[in-house]
Amino acid sequence: MTDAVLEKTQSTTLTASQVSEFLISNPNFFQEYEYLLADLILPHSSGNATSLVERQAKVLRERNSELRNRLGDVIATARDNDNLFKLTKKLGLSLLEAESLEDAARVLHHSLRNDFKVDCANIILFDQPQITSTSLITQLSSETAKNVLGKLVRFDRVTCSALRVNELQYLFPQYEKDEGSAAIIPLSHNQDLGLLVVGSFDPQHFSPDMETTFISYIGEVASRCISQHLINEQ
Missing domain, CATH: 3.30.450.40 (GAF domain)
Structure with missing residues (x-):
């Protein structure tokens, strides 16, 4: 391979960062090439392969689960604080008497x-x-x-x-x-x-x-x- 060809090959090789930037800048890309969503196969740590759609669905489920847990913590804290307020108010009124x-x-x-x-x-x-x-x-x-x-x-x-x-x-x-x-x-x-x-x-x-x-x-x-x-x- 000549130096000129090698240089041309290297100049046209995309980096992961470039691909990522392109996809972020072009949110409609997969609407035009929808078949890629099913055809792209992603490796998994377990050794099994999943499609991009399946991976996205899994990520969304995990995020939703995390958000539900956070919301549950917030609600529990609010209930605890409400109960503490009621008990504190009761004690304060009793002390006044x-x-x-x-x-x-x-x-x-x-x-x-x-x-x-x-x-x-x-x-x-x-x-x-x-x-x-x-x-x-x-x-x-x-x-x-x-x-x-x-x-x-x-x-x-x-x-x-x-x-x-x-x-x-x-x-x-x-x-x-x-x-x-x-x-x-x-x-x-x-x-x-x-x-x-x-x-x-x-x-x-x-x-x-x-x-x-x-x-x-x-x-x-x-x-x-x-x-x-x-x-x-x-």
Whole structure:
């Protein structure tokens, strides 16, 4: 083969990219050459061959299935959020009707355990010597809490994390567990009051990247309610 012929052959050889660009630029190509759809045979990883039409149908089925799954996830999330909103609203209204600090604590515990299905919960108030610790409320030193919990104690946002054994025992002394996780919700209104802690015996349940919109709101409502009752009961 002469150099001239070789050069001509190479110049007329189409690349895959050129074919792809041509088909994209000419969407009516297969309407004019419809017989190609059935005649083109595409290899399959299983060793069987399929026509272009069959391959396209398979791709479309897979895409439709993926879209249905995504839509199902969106609908499920919307339902979960709607349910959380209703439960949060119910808890907020019940807190507004609480007549005392003990009553508010009872409302919080009942809702968190029975409506939100948490494994354990605790209301911790800092530096309130007039408060006697009960099964509903724990009175602790803020300095000791910061020494034990370290960076888990924050008053600017909710902290979600797996817990060490000593942290579990400190936050939930009534439970003898070796592992777990918690959402540590600040109670703060005009001053730092303490913590509302909701826990799970699953160390992965309350993770640092979880959504905290609803539990943050619960903390804000509880903070105002508890603050008012502390003032009233002085």
